[in-house]
Amino acid sequence: MKVLKDILYKVSLISTTGDMEMRIQNIVFDSRKVVERSVFVAIPGTQVDGHDFIEVAIEKGATVIICEKLPEQLKDGIAYIQVVSSAKAMGIMAANYFDNPSERMKVVAVTGTNGKTTTVTLLHQLFMEMGYSVGLLSTVENKINSEVIPATHTTPDSVSVQALLRQMLDAGCTHCFMEASSHAIVQERIAGLKMAGAVFTNISHDHLDYHKTFDEYIKAKKKLFDELPKDAFALVNADDKRGMVMLQNCKGTHQTFGLKTPADFKAKIISNTLEGLELEINNKLIWFRMIGAFNAYNLLGVMGTAVLLGEDEEEVLRELSGIKGAKGRFDRISIGGITAIVDYAHTPDALDNVLKTINGVRTGNEQLITVVGCGGNRDKTKRPIMAKIAVQESDKAILTSDNPRFEKPMDILKDMLEGVSPTELRKTLTIEDRKEAIKTACMLSNKGDIILVAGKGHEDYQEIEGVKHHFDDAEVVKELLTQFTQS
Ligand SMILES: CC(=O)N[C@H]1[C@@H](OP(=O)(O)OP(=O)(O)OC[C@H]2O[C@@H](n3ccc(=O)[nH]c3=O)[C@H](O)[C@@H]2O)O[C@H](CO)[C@@H](O)[C@@H]1O[C@H](C)C(=O)N[C@@H](C)C(=O)N[C@H](CCC(=O)O)C(=O)O
Ligand SMILES: Nc1ncnc2c1ncn2[C@@H]1O[C@H](COP(=O)(O)OP(=O)(O)OP(=O)(O)O)[C@@H](O)[C@H]1O
Numbered sequence: 001m002k003v004l005k006d007i008l009y010k011v012s013l014i015s016t017t018g019d020m021e022m023r024i025q026n027i028v029f030d031s032r033k034v035v036e037r038s039v040f041v042a043i044p045g046t047q048v049d050g051h052d053f054i055e056v057a058i059e060k061g062a063t064v065i066i067c068e069k070l071p072e073q074l075k076d077g078i079a080y081i082q083v084v085s086s087a088k089a090m091g092i093m094a095a096n097y098f099d100n101p102s103e104r105m106k107v108v109a110v111t112g113t114n115g116k117t118t119t120v121t122l123l124h125q126l127f128m129e130m131g132y133s134v135g136l137l138s139t140v141e142n143k144i145n146s147e148v149i150p151a152t153h154t155t156p157d158s159v160s161v162q163a164l165l166r167q168m169l170d171a172g173c174t175h176c177f178m179e180a181s182s183h184a185i186v187q188e189r190i191a192g193l194k195m196a197g198a199v200f201t202n203i204s205h206d207h208l209d210y211h212k213t214f215d216e217y218i219k220a221k222k223k224l225f226d227e228l229p230k231d232a233f234a235l236v237n238a239d240d241k242r243g244m245v246m247l248q249n250c251k252g253t254h255q256t257f258g259l260k261t262p263a264d265f266k267a268k269i270i271s272n273t274l275e276g277l278e279l280e281i282n283n284k285l286i287w288f289r290m291i292g293a294f295n296a297y298n299l300l301g302v303m304g305t306a307v308l309l310g311e312d313e314e315e316v317l318r319e320l321s322g323i324k325g326a327k328g329r330f331d332r333i334s335i336g337g338i339t340a341i342v343d344y345a346h347t348p349d350a351l352d353n354v355l356k357t358i359n360g361v362r363t364g365n366e367q368l369i370t371v372v373g374c375g376g377n378r379d380k381t382k383r384p385i386m387a388k389i390a391v392q393e394s395d396k397a398i399l400t401s402d403n404p405r406f407e408k409p410m411d412i413l414k415d416m417l418e419g420v421s422p423t424e425l426r427k428t429l430t431i432e433d434r435k436e437a438i439k440t441a442c443m444l445s446n447k448g449d450i451i452l453v454a455g456k457g458h459e460d461y462q463e464i465e466g467v468k469h470h471f472d473d474a475e476v477v478k479e480l481l482t483q484f485t486q487s
């Protein structure tokens with residue numbers, strides 16, 4: 001058990017009332033999870049305000065309340081701590097509670113619209129191959145070396161982040177590679193973390209439902225770099241025009257990577273096929289198993305990070321050359337002469353990149369059929385753009401459901417269809433049921449054809465009205481292709 005005043009170290013306080021020597025059990029931000037002697041942190045959210053649950057939390061046993069606005073009536077025996085930002089205070093308190101694990105490890109955060117999971121997964125695999133004990137926080141899974149801890153978010157809440165880092169430290173980890181989503185940065189889920197470095201992959205259209213404007217979305221990513229300490233490195237994609245924006249107010253060491261503009265870490269694409277990428281780096285030709293020009297950026301981000309963490313560039317490239325990447329990112333399934341690609345592209349830029357990659361390597365004699373949908377209760381403005389890209393860059397597009405969440409799938413499909421011109425409707429099908437959509441793509445395919453199933457990648461569920469039903473694109477594709485090519 002910890003003492004209250006100790007976990008408040010470095011928190012910006014407005015006022016305190018009550019016994020600062022109080023012993024506390026844990027830190028919670030959800031009144032439903034309060035136990036005896038909990039610290040309850042009241043956070044204003046997107047749905048409700050945590051301040052409305054202060055009384056309930058006290059009834060359940062909370063003895064410390066962290067809040068931005070003090071309740072009108074203060075209760076005896078309870079410590080009330082007023083702070084500027086409850087979310088930020090929670091991150092710092094969680095770090096103190098777990099004895100600041102990030103100060104004893106090298107933690108690198110990766111942000112950007114696309115490529116975060118790929119970059120951190122490659123880094124995790126690379127450092128494991130190089131003999132380190134390594135932690136991973138990612139959309140697909142969290143890991144302590146090879147032990148998998150299921151992930152619920154791309155970046156967990158700050159208490160979970162610190163608890164996981166503590167477990168990593170206890171397991172001997174020297175490094176942790178983590179994704180920093182824009183939601184997490186704004187919601188201060190990474191407050192209290194000491195970063196050894198941060199990486200910016202790129203920024204393109206996504207999450208405008210949450211950030212409202214593209215400027216606000218850029219600001220969210222930039223906050224990660226603004227808050228880096230002096231001894232950290234900031235590695236950004238120089239070919240993305242927002243790369244330099246990230247560095248504007250960054251105190252850390254500025255470093256860049258790129259394929260087009262001069263950069264500290266640069267490469268040239270020599271060949272790009274469905275088998276992999278050949279890159280020229282520092283006058284050496286190196287073969288990688290990753291597919292698509294966009295992965296050249298991810299590889300450069302990984303190489304730059306490893307070198308900035310003090311690793312030998314030659315060894316890094318040797319190991320990186322053999323690594324495969326994250327699940328559900330350009331996964332190829334070949335059955336009966338038909339190639340299916342399962343990919344997590346769920347933004348316009350990602351879909352465009354994946355389709356351009358496929359179009360760049362195909363012969364043109366085969367058909368390319370794309371099956372894609374858009375998630376419900378997420379940025380609506382990306383829907384027509386994604387449909388337009390799918391239709392324009394494929395021979396046939398089958399628009400279908402992704403995770404409809406609490407929206408009606410047909411409403412999402414209507415938004416998508418807004419992006420398809422009347423002439424392109426000829427090559428567009430709309431099939432709400434995702435399995436039927438994949439089945440139709442398989443039935444329409446002949447030997448040599450390519451099917452892209454985009455949007456869900458590694459996800460093994462389809463979320464409908466709050467319930468996650470088992471659904472795995474790769475599994476469905478394998479089952480149907482086997483059925484059709486054998487009959
Ligand atoms: C929109 C969003 O990001 N929401 C996150 C946010 O919840 P919120 O602000 O909506 O919370 P709220 O329901 O309004 O409640 C406010 C406060 O009252 C508390 N409360 C609420 C009810 C109650 O009875 N008692 C109580 O104490 C809540 O615990 C909370 O502290 O804070 C929660 C705790 O950290 C997150 O779980 C939740 O993620 C939701 C589930 C979510 O879907 N988030 C997605 C959009 C997300 O974060 N995605 C990014 C990746 C995006 C990407 O880059 O692709 C991620 O990092 O995963
Ligand atoms: N560097 C990149 N630039 C553009 N597109 C990319 C890049 N890397 C990956 N992609 C595409 O974006 C998709 C998602 O990649 P990845 O999962 O690595 O991104 P992410 O940033 O972690 O996404 P999320 O925000 O959902 O966590 C991939 O399936 C691929 O289609």
Ligand SMILES: N[C@H](CCC[C@H](N)C(=O)O)C(=O)O
Binds near residue numbers: 402
């Ligand atoms: N991290 C992203 C994942 C989107 C994946 C896609 N399948 C969807 O459900 O929209 C989000 O929460 O917006």
Ligand SMILES: [Mg+2]
Binds near residue numbers: 116118138139140179
């Ligand atoms: Mg991710």
